[in-house]
Amino acid sequence: MRLLSLTLDQFRNYEQLDLLFPSGTQVFYGANAQGKTNLLEAIYLCTCARSHRTGRDDELIRHGQSFYRVGIRFLTDQNLEESLSITYQMATSSKPSSRTIKYNGFDMARVSDLMGLFHAIIFAPEDLQIVKGGPAERRRFLDILISRTDRAYFRDLQEYWTILGQRNRLLKHIRDTNLNLTRSNRSKRSQDTKITDQENQTGEDVQLNKKTPDEQKKRTSIQFKMDDYLHLDVWDQKLAEVSSSILRKRLDYAKYLLEYGALSLMHLTSLKEELSVSYRSISGLDSSMSKKEIETYFFNRLKTARDDDIARGSTAQGPHRDDLSFSLNGQDARLYASQGQQRSIVLALKMAELVILSRRTGEKPILLLDDVLSELDASRRHQLLDVISGHQVFITSTDVSMFQPWDGPLHLYAVSMGTVTPEKAVEAKEKKEAKKEQIVEVKVEAITDKKD
Numbered sequence: 001m002r003l004l005s006l007t008l009d010q011f012r013n014y015e016q017l018d019l020l021f022p023s024g025t026q027v028f029y030g031a032n033a034q035g036k037t038n039l040l041e042a043i044y045l046c047t048c049a050r051s052h053r054t055g056r057d058d059e060l061i062r063h064g065q066s067f068y069r070v071g072i073r074f075l076t077d078q079n080l081e082e083s084l085s086i087t088y089q090m091a092t093s094s095k096p097s098s099r100t101i102k103y104n105g106f107d108m109a110r111v112s113d114l115m116g117l118f119h120a121i122i123f124a125p126e127d128l129q130i131v132k133g134g135p136a137e138r139r140r141f142l143d144i145l146i147s148r149t150d151r152a153y154f155r156d157l158q159e160y161w162t163i164l165g166q167r168n169r170l171l172k173h174i175r176d177t178n179l180n181l182t183r184s185n186r187s188k189r190s191q192d193t194k195i196t197d198q199e200n201q202t203g204e205d206v207q208l209n210k211k212t213p214d215e216q217k218k219r220t221s222i223q224f225k226m227d228d229y230l231h232l233d234v235w236d237q238k239l240a241e242v243s244s245s246i247l248r249k250r251l252d253y254a255k256y257l258l259e260y261g262a263l264s265l266m267h268l269t270s271l272k273e274e275l276s277v278s279y280r281s282i283s284g285l286d287s288s289m290s291k292k293e294i295e296t297y298f299f300n301r302l303k304t305a306r307d308d309d310i311a312r313g314s315t316a317q318g319p320h321r322d323d324l325s326f327s328l329n330g331q332d333a334r335l336y337a338s339q340g341q342q343r344s345i346v347l348a349l350k351m352a353e354l355v356i357l358s359r360r361t362g363e364k365p366i367l368l369l370d371d372v373l374s375e376l377d378a379s380r381r382h383q384l385l386d387v388i389s390g391h392q393v394f395i396t397s398t399d400v401s402m403f404q405p406w407d408g409p410l411h412l413y414a415v416s417m418g419t420v421t422p423e424k425a426v427e428a429k430e431k432k433e434a435k436k437e438q439i440v441e442v443k444v445e446a447i448t449d450k451k452d
Helices: 036-048 125-130 137-148 152-204 215-268 290-306 308-312 340-361 378-388 436-447
Strands: 002-011 014-020 026-027 065-074 083-088 098-103 105-107 120-123 275-280 325-326 366-369 393-397 410-416 419-422
Touching: 002 036, 014 419, 026 036, 036 065, 036 083, 036 120, 036 366, 120 137, 120 340, 125 137, 125 340, 137 152, 137 215, 137 325, 137 340, 152 215, 152 308, 215 275, 215 340, 215 378, 290 308, 325 340, 340 378, 393 410
Parallel strands: 026 393, 026 410, 120 366, 366 393
Antiparallel strands: 002 014, 002 065, 065 083, 083 098, 098 105, 275 325, 410 419
């Protein structure tokens, strides 16, 4: 896959921009805070309609404007030229915010339809949170990866959150109803105690003067409570069904990340580091379970935890609470790995993502490297460049000198204050002996083929 052009309108610090990209590696260089990362962000946005830096589209709009538009043209590995654009309009007092996605000129009704059309993988400083951040960061990484190869998974996620919201609202309703009944019973017992004390003092049967309880109202309240629990059974079944699909696919992709990620890290570190990846979910869940077995198991777990969920007013277990665990040389990478080691793990995961996308889509993803090379030592930089050869690469950097020895062609773009100036292409350096090229090829193939 190759990106042919990028068009920006009111995006971040760019008023308007049109860039054409020849084949080869593209390098955006310049001082910090000039707009280099914004270019990669715009390209990545076209993969899933979501920025890798923020979940708020309003933040992507140029200051003082009310909309943004990002458009790309790209060439697939089947030699088909296609186009894609995303336009976002900020909400006003009379209209809600809106987003329009066009593919080859046609409107797309759902974001899920965008998944899998354009493939780009970004390596950015924010990605360090995949290892050192909370579970939500790791779930997001895994969910986006799966969604880009399986649109049904993205729709399952949307359905899951809808059902989870319905179940949580019902749990809160049942909890509040139970609390109100408890308060009512306490009030009634208190009233009965006062009546008994009065009878003891006067010797009269005050019970005769007491108001008769509304039995019909009591029966209606009990019936409502029974109906609530029947509705909860329905939501439990629906939640278990969609969860089983999500969990089965997450377990599969965690295995892929382990296979290719471990190989990638060994390649990056010259066999010095060993990576382990595991999916942490509800207790007792086994990776060998079928989708139906997971559904039955999770449904029973929901039933067992029902009273606790009602008391809490929310669902305490499920895909929304799961996590990916990374271990480096047998130790928890989040707690014990150095920042340099954590960065290498993220790169290994991204390289695994590259292999997974390539194999499952038949397309070579575009690579977006946001100031990554400057963070690597010479050895790991060389190993990374070996792996990404054959892909179109976009790189940001403050130091263009590090690209002087490069297997080109290399295209430089000076970025300053929201202006991008293409410069003369740097021709490829002379190829070294065929023996070295063969070694590089073997290294690349090792990552993708060793586990076959």
